[in-house]
Amino acid sequence: MATIKKHDFVEVEYTGRIKEGNIAFDTTDEKVARENDIYSKGAEYSPIVICVGENSILKGLEEQMIGKETEKEYSFEILSENAFGKKDAKLIQLVPTNKFRQQNIQPIPGLQLNIDGVFGVVKTVSGGRCLVDFNHPLSGKDLVYKVKINRVIDDDKEKIASLLKTNIGIKDAEIELKESSAEIKLKKPIPKQAEEELKKIADRTIPGIKGINFTIAEEKKINKFK
DSSP states (O other): OOBOOTTOEEEEEEEEEETTTTEEEEESOHHHHHHTTOOOTTOOOSOEEEETTTTSSOHHHHHHHTTOBTTEEEEEEEOGGGTTOOOOGGGEEEEEHHHHHTTTOOOOTTOEEEETTEEEEEEEEETTEEEEEOSOTTTTOOEEEEEEEEEEOOOHHHHHHHHIIIIIOOOOOEEEEETTEEEEEESSOOOHHHHHHHHHHHHHHOTTOOEEEEEEOOOOOOOOOO
16 A cells, blocks of 8 residues: 555546535446446546646545545545636626527527537526526536545656646657656657646656657558559
8 A cells, every 4th residue: 555645646546426416427437427327438438547736637636635545445525616616607698699590509598508619508598698607517516526546656657658648638659768768759749838838747746757858750651562
């Protein structure tokens, strides 16, 4: 067993539920997802590796993991202000119904939509106007997470792989460690800003790595013979 500290990389399994009604909304367990009608085709259901204190998942959840032990299962309650925040009345707005019709959308109460890049839920429709709630769907909700902490990750290569996956969404990079530096070979370029941000995170969370270099893998040419 090991005691969890800030900036430890840990493998965890979890299921998050809304406290009121015990409604599951997120899980790493495919069986739980299917049983609670939250299964998403294409989603990856398996233990995940996070860096504690880097907001890989909810900050309020990571904070409660510090000081806990591996190979144990815990239940953490997270108040709304430490989860997705309290409801903000300013984010509940009236939107002209015409704006929806211009996009061939028929607004009805409960409809989830994207307006100018912002997620919202239609609450009411009347008099040519719609009341839309732009708060996060889980704002104002107290949550309960059931978490199993499997192990602490010691391998620097696995740590870098987890940062690539959680921060940039890259799962197939080639990683090679050379002394105290890491060579990361990507299939295609990523924004320079993303590279710099990952380097900063690695600098404060992986002491054994002093430098990261990104390269792009060359496409292999296939000779075709008739």
